[in-house]
Amino acid sequence: MHAPTQAGDRLAKRNVLVLAGAQALGGANPAIVISLGGLVGQAIAENKLLATLPVSLLNLGLALGTIPAALVMRRLGRRNGYVLGASIGVLAGCIAAYGIASAAFVVFCLGTFVSGFYGAFVQSYRFAAADTASPAFRARAISWVMAGGLAAGIIGPQVVIWTRDLVPGALFAGAFLGQAGLAFLSLMVVSFLRAPPVAAAAQPGGRPLGEIMRQPRFVMAVLAGLTSYGLMSFVMTGAPLAMVGCGHGVDLAALGISLHILAMFGPSFITGRLIDRWGKERVTAAGLLLIAAAAAVGLSGLSVAHFWVALVLLGVGWNLGFIGATALVTECYRPEERAKVQAANDFLIFGSVALASFSSGKLLNLGGWDALNWLVFPPVALAIGLLAWQGRSRTAAA
Template identity: 60%
Template sequence: MTAIPSSAAFIDDRLAKRNAMLLAVAQALGGAAASIVFATGSLIGASLLGSDKSLATLPISCFVLGTAFGTLPAGVIMHRFGRRAGFMGASLFGASASMAAAYAVFTADFPLFCLAVFCSGFVGAFVQQFRFAAADTASEGFKPKAISWVLAGGVLAGVVGPQTVIWTKDLFSPILFAGTYLAQGGLALISFTILSFLRIPKPVRGVAKAGGRPLGEIVAQRRFIVAAACAITSYALMNLVMTATPLAMIGCGLSETDAALAIQWHVLAMFGPSFFTGNLISRIGKERIVALGLLLLAGCSAVALSGLDVGHFWAALVLLGLGWNFAFIGATSMLTDTYRHEERTRVQAVNDFLVFGFVAAASFSSGKLLHTFGWGTVNVLVFPFTALCVVLLVWLVAGERKVVAS
């Protein structure tokens, strides 16, 4: 009797490893779009606006808002048509959005640029689903590793995105960054090709309509509440600080290349630990990994508040990336404990809608906070939110221990 489940688990994980590798490559290409927008969006905004630079981060905010708006449609589309079809369609849409962004830069059309990056962000909602797709065909033991493998693809995104900016920013000089968005469209088309090789079973209509438990019952679980809160906090704080950093660096007399490289090191730190985060989760537990990530986020702000030279900015962004990796992957792994297989697309979509809704709010606030109150205030805000999440983790662990003891 035990030989059959073991064989099935082997087959499942063989397929899961194949899918995770493909999704990791697609993550490297799709994730590059985010790092390109984060490295250039506020700089393009500042160049196209007048004397009031408080809206300079609006393009980045539009990207994040697009991701928030895309989460629920992404869940519906993939629930109905399957992961592969949804991902491939999104890649084509992303290529079109990148072309529109390039045209907007050429014509100095700020509203069109914001709309184009909003559409790129909408595609980002599908990219965010890569990590869940990797877990779909994985055994319970391999799920954290599958998620980590996919997010490890972001290591390449951390190089591809900023290096694309550096190598193409002057391609159509004196119009900065127009070539960058043309290149971003090319990356989306390559991603389309990679995703065509995915093998994830389409949802069975009868099973899809079975539905599972009411959504309210699922989200009311203590573990869901804490997992979602930690995912929201880690991603929102990361975005708050990261969005403001290029403008803060330029304001301190540093160059666009310094800012692009800072984003590169940040993205590398975000995804580099993914090669071993899954193993760490298996060894020391999801809650401890999340707590470690929250402490690193607080450490980022402590470093940022200690100086304004390029070393301080780079070190702070590295800690910010490491903290996000541990906290967000840990929270994502916690979330997978809260739903059944037939409930997964609804719960994942709701989780990402909450996460990116708050991330959008943080992104919209970032430019205004920096412009009005300064770099110090942006970083001080990190401390109370990380402390709150640590308290929630303690509440979760204490509650679950009480249930086991009873």
């Protein structure tokens, strides 16, 4: 299958609109779990040290779901795979709501774990946008789809605020029923996707995965992606609990997450053009520096303003770093290799995210909010160093 030409991006632009709409709905899935998972865990878990386990299981489900999701889409095609993924999202919300209503922490955790499987499909929307795009349009296609998360940053927290008391005697159960409803709407949206035929998406051949993964550029892209996403998840998972622990209300914590998600996706309208203007490596490095700046703000105070500014910087940094890293990955494979390479990339990234969120709650309990922020700096320094080395190597080769 030949790469689309810039003049032939009409289908790509149509798909971007569909995928951005699906991102707006599906992106609310983690927003709801992250906003409420730790609070529900504190309320119904017997061992309060496990309060953030539901959020960690969301990320674990996402990591474990990346390869099955890729296999499903390779076999059934993008559109059918996304319809199945949205159906899983409906089921996940219902399971989590039942777990809250019955005060069954294990069932609630199962619901957030299954939400992660749905998230694995949603996360691949960015790659689906690149499938039919020309090389010149690819970075913008990815960033425009990610811009759909801007609406998710509004939808998710508003669902929490308006539906949390919907089920009498089961605080927040209604929010997870709302999560299921959003997944159902997403199912209808993704049915309009017009992706390449299954035969084209599943071409045999290509290099062995190990050979592709040994490319220095692939290693750099994955490291930048897992650093951006892993650190964002690490800090964000602990932020709502830290805010409540400092005496700030649940609504202020939820609003902080809302601002964070808006910051995560808002820059997507221009991130693609920034990449075209300054290059993938520079934009990715700028994102990592903003994540470090977020940690510095987090260390400077415990007021609501400090938390909110840190979360906003964290969101913008994630946007630049993650979209830049995604664009770097698309340079590392041929069309017939994309399914396995995309799956490997997301498995590595979201595996690290799962580890980050698992450790976040424990470190918050052991070392407090400051400990989480101090641990941001070493990975950022390593990733930026590798980006700079790769940039110099390419310049020397040219």
